[in-house]
Amino acid sequence: MSLRADIHVRLGGFDLDVAFSAPTGEVLALVGPNGAGKSTVLGAIAGLHPLRRGEIVLDGRLLERVATRVRLPPQARDVGVLFQGLALFEHLSALDNVAYGPRARGLDKRSARARARTWLERFAIAELADRRPAQLSGGQAQRVALARALIVEPRMLLLDEPFVALDAFSKLEAREVLRETLRAFSGVSLVVTHELADALALADRLLVIEGGKLIQEGSPAEVMAAPASAHLELMLSEQRADRKP
Numbered sequence: 001m002s003l004r005a006d007i008h009v010r011l012g013g014f015d016l017d018v019a020f021s022a023p024t025g026e027v028l029a030l031v032g033p034n035g036a037g038k039s040t041v042l043g044a045i046a047g048l049h050p051l052r053r054g055e056i057v058l059d060g061r062l063l064e065r066v067a068t069r070v071r072l073p074p075q076a077r078d079v080g081v082l083f084q085g086l087a088l089f090e091h092l093s094a095l096d097n098v099a100y101g102p103r104a105r106g107l108d109k110r111s112a113r114a115r116a117r118t119w120l121e122r123f124a125i126a127e128l129a130d131r132r133p134a135q136l137s138g139g140q141a142q143r144v145a146l147a148r149a150l151i152v153e154p155r156m157l158l159l160d161e162p163f164v165a166l167d168a169f170s171k172l173e174a175r176e177v178l179r180e181t182l183r184a185f186s187g188v189s190l191v192v193t194h195e196l197a198d199a200l201a202l203a204d205r206l207l208v209i210e211g212g213k214l215i216q217e218g219s220p221a222e223v224m225a226a227p228a229s230a231h232l233e234l235m236l237s238e239q240r241a242d243r244k245p
């Protein structure tokens with residue numbers, strides 16, 4: 001097992017209480033209504049919300065265990081994060097956004113930039129190296145954000161609503177780029193999305209959360225065959241309506 005997570009977090013009056021695990025290479029989609037706790041799950045794994053109880057183990061390495069007071073800081077977790085809205089550094093070029101991780105880990109500027117350039121090439125955006133985020137399209141910015149997350153060779157990827165800011169056309173293209181990226185990525189990926197179509201296109205397995213609890217998990221086909229909540233049924237019927245010509 002590559003990821004084992006038993007997560008109990010309290011945020012104000014909200015209690016999150018979910019446990020799941022995933023083998024190496026699996027792509028998990030976390031779906032559920034607004035306020036269900038999806039981003040909080042990501043934040044807990046990334047080390048941004050301390051656990052009240054439980055533990056998180058990634059590739060046999062303990063990231064956090066409340067019982068023995070182990071709690072690695074975010075930068076020591078080897079987890080790549082794509083935040084909602086991408087959160088690129090507006091004052092840095094695309095190249096320096098991607099070079100940021102290696103620089104922060106002590107690599108000299110020249111080597112970090114050389115490495116960043118290979119990642120821009122991998123995402124077919126080398127010619128955009130000098131542009132600032134404001135001069136990129138949504139799809140291009142998403143590629144920069146993916147390159148920035150992957151350049152540090154994380155063991156796990158966390159993606160929070162990776163398509164929110166995109167128009168319909170960019171979104172299809174971005175979904176394809178992301179699908180190929182996740183397929184090539186060797187660690188576990190966890191993608192938060194409120195759109196079932198994205199989850200179905202990307203994920204090996206769905207985790208459905210509502211009110212801070214895991215209410216269903218299974219392959220897309222299993223979940224579609226027997227949705228465990230009214231909200232999920234509604235998502236499914238919207239998805240079917242979208243597919244009709």
Ligand SMILES: Nc1ncnc2c1ncn2[C@@H]1O[C@H](COP(=O)(O)OP(=O)(O)OP(=O)(O)O)[C@@H](O)[C@H]1O
Pocket residue numbers: 011012013014032033034035036037038039040041194
């Ligand atoms: N810093 C905070 N302090 C108190 N409550 C919070 C905090 N952050 C989030 N919450 C609450 O925790 C709950 C879960 O929020 P979370 O952002 O994880 O939901 P989500 O499923 O990602 O929702 P959305 O789809 O709207 O992004 C919500 O009820 C939210 O109001």
